[in-house]
Structures are given as C-alpha cells and as structure tokens.
Amino acid sequence: MPAVDETLDQVKSVEKYKYGFVTDIEAETAPKGLSEEIIHFISRKKNEPKWLLEWRLKAFERWLDMKEPDWAMIGYPSIDYQDAYYYSAPKTSEDGPESLEDVDPELLATYEKLGIPLHEQEVLAGVKNVAVDAVFDSVSVATTFKETLAEHGVIFCPISEAVQSHPELVQKYIGSVVPVSDNYFAALNSAVFTDGSFVFIPKGVRCPMELSTYFRINAANTGQFERTLIIAEDDSYVSYLEGCTAPMRDENQLHAAVVELVALENAEIKYSTVQNWYPGDENGVGGIYNFVTKRGACRGNKSKISWTQVETGSAITWKYPSCILQGDESRGEFYSVAITNNFQQADTGTKMIHIGKNTSSRIISKGISAGKSKSTYRGLVSMMPKAEKSRNYTQCDSLLIGSECSAHTIPYIESRNSSATTEHEATTSKIADEQLFYCRQRGMSEEEAVALIVNGFCREVLQELPMEFAVEAQKLVGISLEGSVG
C-alpha cells in the first residue's frame, strides 16, 4: 500500500471512532475479581442500607448457579469474570462533588470532548432542553438541572443517591421488572451494579425537559454495570435518552446493564438509546461486549412504553428491550436500527408480552450489516390467554452492504387467545449498484451515498428519536458505515 494511502487510512480510522480517547484521571479501583468481599466493598463504598447489600448477595448467589446463555447468534471467547475490575471511580475529594465546581476539570473536559454539556448555562444558551446525568466508569459525576426538575416534583439523580434520599421508592421498584435471577447478566448486574440513573415522575406531571444519561467507560479492564430505574406515576410523561461511548482499547470490555421502566395508569415513557460503545477495530480486535437487559412494565391501564434504539457500537450486542403489557389498552413500541460493520455481531430485538385486554404493540426493526458482520433480529410476541383483541404489528427489514456479511430474522409468535392478531413482515435487500451510481452521478462520494441510502432505510425509526438527537443519530449512521464500500 503506498504510504499516502496508509496515512489516509490511519486518519480515517481515527475519524471513524472519535470517542476513542482515554482520560488520564486518578481512579480508585477495587481489587480485580468477583467475590462476596467485592460486593461488600461496593456496598460499603456506596454507604448502602442493609437490605440492598442482602439483595446484591442474593443475586450473586443465584448468579453462581447460572450459566452464560449460548442461544444467541454470537460467538466470543469465554469471559474470565475474575479478570475484571468491578469498581472504578474517579478519585475526588472525600465526600464527592457537591456541585459542578467540585468536579475534576479533566472530567468536565472529557464530557466536553464528547459533546455533552454539563454546564447548565451552556445548555440554557443552546437550543437543547435537556437535563444530563453523566456516569463515568462506576459513578455518576454530575447531574444538571436538578433544581428545575425538583420544582415539578421530578426526581432525576444517580441511583446511588436515590438509595440514600428515596430508599422506599428504590426498594419498592428495583428488581420488580427484571428480577435478580431473570438471566445471567441481569443477576451479575444486580450483584455488582455501581451506578446509573433514577427517574421518578409524580402523578399528573409531564416532565418539562428531556432527561438524558451519558455513560462512559474509561478505565481499562473495567466492566460497567449500570442500573437505571424509571417510574412514571399515573397520567405522567417522560422522555429519556441514553448515550454511550468508550475509549479504543485492544481488549474487550464488558458492559452489562439493567434498565427497568414502570408505567402506571395512563403514563407514557419514551426511552431512546444511541449506543456507540467502541466497536473494535476493522480486524475485530477490542470493543465492548454489550449484554443488556431492558424491560418495561406497562402496569396501568392505557399506559405506554416506547423503546427507540440506534445501535452502532459494541463488538457484540445482546439486547432485547421488552414490554410487559399488563394494563388493559396499554401499548408497547420498539423502534430499532442496528448497524454492524467489520466484525461486529448484534443479536437484538424485543419481547412484547400481551397480558391485558386490547393491548397493542408495534415493532419496527431495521438491521444493516456491512463488512464481515452478523446481525440478527430476535423477537417474541406473546398473546396471553386474557389478551382479548390485542394486536401486534412487526416489520423487520434487513439491508446488506457487500457480500461477506449476514442478516437473520428470528421471530417467535405465541398466541393463546383466538381474538388476538399478529402481523409480521420481513424483507432483506442490498444497496443496489444503480442507487449508488445515481447518487454519485449527482456528486456524492460513495460514503455520502451509502449514508444517505441507509438513513432513508432507517427513516421510520430515526424519526421516533427526540429532535435534539435525530441529527446526531443520522451522522452516526454515516460514520459507522465508513469504509464499508469500495
């Protein structure tokens, strides 16, 4: 390869994952490995009540008896759970930051580099109306707009803080949607989770701004196990967005999060994810293993939960944001774009469990595979015996770029009620040469053309994202497919 091309490629690979930098920051880290002692250590660090420590230990005990699931269409070398750190926190003054002024400037600079504004005045000056909680490795470092939200009775804080300030709420709801023994990774998370966001929207309140959490894995050999809990009381509404990035490292890092949503009567939760963990390099070295359990319970009648996800990062994605449609006339939605390039693997989809009468669900999944990657949609639609006249519509579209990638669609449909209806549509297509040529004849580079065509393919999903993030997501779609053609 001529030197010039080589340099160009290097520059390109840097551009490809611009979040790949490491912040040099002093961290306090627990010893490597996973044991009861480590769990005691984490719980002590967080000054947790006894019930939570016991809850963690119970989860750990269950986890020891469980087996890593192997049914997904993903392959990876076995993970040595004793070879990772389970707690890493930026070293700050003893009591932790009181306000943004107390936060390590290095950290603020990191979030600035990531394009996440933690200074409220900057946010106020800009167009974005978003409150942010920033989680760095194992701890939350800053939450903005707490006061403004408090005026409306909205609680938005790190879950470790909620454990202290609203223990009754946390105790009532944690593990109520995803029980500790739900699955291998959920049990692991329950045992060692370190931080995450807690959201509580009281009865009748429409949350006045978008809430958002940015997760950042920085330390090496560290797993991130965040736990997010969102509760929307009767007649309330909240829109929440999470974003994720990590440095470029040669070794794989584990991310096993649990997200639980509870929507009571006539409440609506809109949960959006732009997942851009480091995907590994073009030879498949490094990257995040993203094993995540996300589930929402539509407990109240007429409640609604909507998941929108744009998954472009991670070496492996294993994730099925689901809805339990318990309340009559409740509604679940799942809009997904999953892009895999190079050696990435994604096995993702959703579960819609229809329990109540007249419940409805809608699934729109768009999978895009390029390079040597593998993308699988796996979904379950279940109509329980009492789900009278419930309805589901599922549409799964796959787009292939190049000839070395693959796409799979595995829909499971169970119906135990004869008045329920399910519809499933699936398509697989390739970007046609003539589409690419048409765009290039109009002056677009091959990469611009692919980005445009893929964005068109994903439009139905992208338009579900909050406006503030739709543009970023569109750009991300383009960036993650760079180098996939030609």
Added chain:
Amino acid sequence: MLSIENLHVCVDGKQILTGLDLELKGGEVHAIMGPNGSGKSTLSYVLSGREGYEVTSGKILYQGENLLEMDPEERAGKGLFLAFQYPVEIPGVSSMNFLKTAANSIRKFRGEAEFDAMDFVKFVREATKKLNITDDMLKRSVNSGFSGGEKKRNEVLQMAVLEPTLCILDETDSGLDVDALRVVGEGISALKSKTRSFLVITHYPRILEYIVPDRVHVLASGKIVKTGNNDLAHELEKTGYSEYMIDAA
C-alpha cells in the same frame, strides 16, 4: 467542452461502441439519434462513469481533461450531468433531502460554501414552479411511486438545481405523453445558455422541438454514421433508421 475520439467500449465482453467520434463545443446542442441497441445508453453511461463499461481504446477529453480517469462524483462536481432514462428509486430519502445533499456535495467539490437551509428552499421553489412540481413531490421519497412523467420532471429539476455545464439527456422524452413532454421540454429549454452544452440522446425527434440541436448525429452499430443539422432529425422521422442499420451491417 467534450471531445470523443475513436471510442471503443465493451460490456460483458461484447463490443458496443466501435470507434465513436464526437466534438461538442461550449453552448452547443447536439442530438444523438439511433435505433434501439445502437449504443446510445452505453455512451451516456461511459460519459458519466458507470462501472461495467470497459473502454478498450480511444479517449474522451472533458474541458481539456481526461474524463476517463475521473470518478463519477468528480465528473459531476466538474459539471457533467446525466438525466437518467430510468431514474432510480431511493426509499425513505425525500427528494428535497436528496437535492440538498447533491447540491452541497457539488458545492463542496467546487470549494464553495454549503447552501443555507432557507436559501436552498427558496432556490428550489423557483425551479419547481417552472416544472409544475408540487411540494408534496419534494417530500416524497426520491422517485418512489412517481409516475413516468414525474420521474422525468424530477430529473430536470435536479439538472436545474445542480447547474451543470454539460447535460446528457438519455431518452428523457421516452414514455411521456404530449403534455408531460411539453413541461419537460420547456423545462430543459429554459436551462439553455451560452456556456451550457447539451447532448440529447433520443429515439424520436419530438423533444428536439423544444431544444433545437446545432448538430444531429446518427448512431448505428456503435459509431456515428451520419451527421447533419436539424433537418436530419425530421428526415429520420419520415424514413426511420433501417437504412443506417443496413449500412452499418
């Protein structure tokens, strides 16, 4: 503007163009007419740089530069525009978004600043009025579910917005009824200028009513077999192409 010399082109190992010569000056309109299978579309694809068209000998100079060394997008950036015989559908991408992405790509290539969003909308509105294109059409996905006439009007709209210096029209009149032909024809005619050149590839002379050619070439069996002025087009309408097909064979 465009100089083609002894062009030989193969597609899938089959010789399609067999020594084509053409000289097109700035501001000129040339028509290329010929029977089906004579190589008309091949010529338009070779000029625009589509893959799969192998130039076995000959050369093409565009504005004094070797056209064959350029990528399709580079040719577009330098002002070469092809109005497709069969415009391609791009689901989910609105025509407006497509136009804007294309216009900004070309501006970027030329080192010009990208369009301001509001200015661009105004600019496009001007162009759409003449072509009878509704806002609804701009919102719909590129060419998806467009009628034949809508597709061709959309091609002319793109041509108007991208302001090319060399316009290649590949059977833009095919499949149009009289009314649609008039709208398209007038749209093209309005784009004529002293510096802009047109290569009008067509089977029928009817589009030439709107854009009168300086030269008319007859393409048969891969090369230009006759060249004349506009009268030749009318003559062809009466006699057809059979004479040239025999000649070439």
